[in-house]
Amino acid sequence: MSVIGKIATLIKGSARELGESIVDANGVRIYEQEIRDAHEAITKAKTDLTGVMAKEMQSAREIERARAEIARLENLALEALEKSKEDLAEEVAAKVAEQEAELEKQTQLHADYALHANRLKDLIKASEARIREHEREVQMAKTTESVYKATQTISESIGSSGSKLMSAKExxxxxxxxxxxxxxxxxxxxxxxxxxxxxxxxxxxxxxxxxxxxxxxxxxxxxxxxxxxxxxx
Amino acid sequence: MQSLQKRLEGLDALLEARLFDVPVSLQPIPGEVPVVQVVIGGREELPIFITASPDQILCICYLWRDAEIRPEKRLELLELMLDLNPAIPLSSFGRVEGCHVLFGALSANARREAIADDIVALSDNALDALEALAEYLN
Structure with missing residues (x-):
């Protein structure tokens, strides 16, 4: 339920209830704890995200390097074949195969890191939304409480001064x-x-x-x- | 947060200057939360109460009690007040504990000048609203 919805439910109850329930100090404490926890989770997720993104960039560089190496080796193998050095060409082909395996591995890693980074970003977004919601809830609870107490004070003051015994028309x-x-x-x-x-x-x-x-x-x-x-x- | 009284220091002089030397008094009201009463000379019956919570400053002027509304005119009055709300500069109608009020809400960081502007508008609006809506009251 929205925060305003909760307050509306309380107002439909009684003023006394409004004063007491919304001010539920325990509830406010729980929210405040949750806000602190969410802040911590975000800090950790942001550190993790930095690490994962660094690895993502690293694997991208590895992929580039492997591709360049494969192209270079294939050219060498081609040259060897042209010069009828079959053995040498075979040897280079083995190196190309190694590089291809490395390229495959790095491509897989890169995809994993990207996925992980996206998950962390979603987590941070969700935590931040939760913090905003809780902060709003605590804020509104405190505001309602403060206004309730202030109006109590004002009513008492008006009552004791007798000034508002007069009607608006008077x-x-x-x-x-x-x-x-x-x-x-x-x-x-x-x-x-x-x-x-x-x-x-x-x-x-x-x-x-x-x-x-x-x-x-x-x-x-x-x-x-x-x-x-x-x-x- | 600075105490409300401290924040309102000099507000009376600011108000007096804006109201062309009408006397204005600020009176803190003892209680659990900070409340300061503003009384404007000539409008003693319509004092304004300033209160602060961590996020906002509220200026409230009490208009009439629920019981003062002519029963047959009640719905019409309530709808009229809702319709009027967006048109009234700086102030809105509300109800606290069976009392209809006009109030202005400001950021907790609002400057004294903004609070003074709000109070002058609120006092004028309250008097205006009383005159305009008196026909709905007993």
Whole structure:
């Protein structure tokens, strides 16, 4: 079964079971041991593979050498025959036969080494796949365990602070209300800023003798003087 | 592995900078596994919990309890959440112990900046999801 499949089965059980079974320390230890064993097997297989591949190359060289030797000897035998040296040709033919036997032997060896190397490569591939699977299994078990324990801690903390006794809707309302309050405050302070800004400007204008405020006193005096003049008249 | 608290050192300042000076507090929660609570000013009701296992860092925001879902709308909500999952940036819906959550998962080697990005997205997504899906709740 896949790792996710196993976790799904546990989740369908109970939360308690999830906390306990997946955290099965013994199971995790067994997997971890298997992972270590598989790593060792791979290391050994890789060393073996290097040796076998070296022998494979060696036998390939032997085959080449034997073939070249056979060709050379046959040429010599041919020359001997052409010079009617039958005995010599026979002697060379015996050497060719020896080389042929050697060639056959090396060809067989080469095929064996190639087969062996392929088997080792398959073994390494399979072991590496097994390691990945086990590592994933241990990883997921540990992650599930960690998340389970973390959520336990969080639930306890939420429970003790009482913060999540509130429903989601209440939380939302409170956050929204706070945002609205803040928006209101910002609008108010903007209005205030504006007002202060206007007043400050007016004060500056008055100080410079510009605007209604600056003219008021002068206008009053003018009016009074006009009345005084009228009274005199 | 470095302790979670050590890894999160300075995260509050990073978050505050990203949120334009909204106050952010980090609070470790005692327990068997490391958990740090992140509270963002103005969103105190939606704290974010950061937890770490050997392979990943999880940021979780609790949304609502199973019992809060309007029974007649339940299937529709669950399907909607599945449909929404791929569309929500950085966060996914999930459920832990009968609580629906929004969470972001990061590599255990994630940098502080990536964690800060995830938390900002998670907080915005959580508030957004609450607003959008409130009609399915009691």
């Amino acid at each position: 939380s939302l309302e409170r956050i929204k209300k706070r945002h609205e309050d803040q928006a209101d405050r910002m609008t108010a302070s903007e209005a205030l800023d504006k007002e202060f800004g206007t007043k400050a400007l007016e004060a500056k204008l008055a100080a410079a003798g510009i605007g209604d405020d600056a003219q008021r006193k002068a206008k009053v005096m003018e009016r009074i003087r006009a009345r005084a003049a009228a009274d005199k008249a």
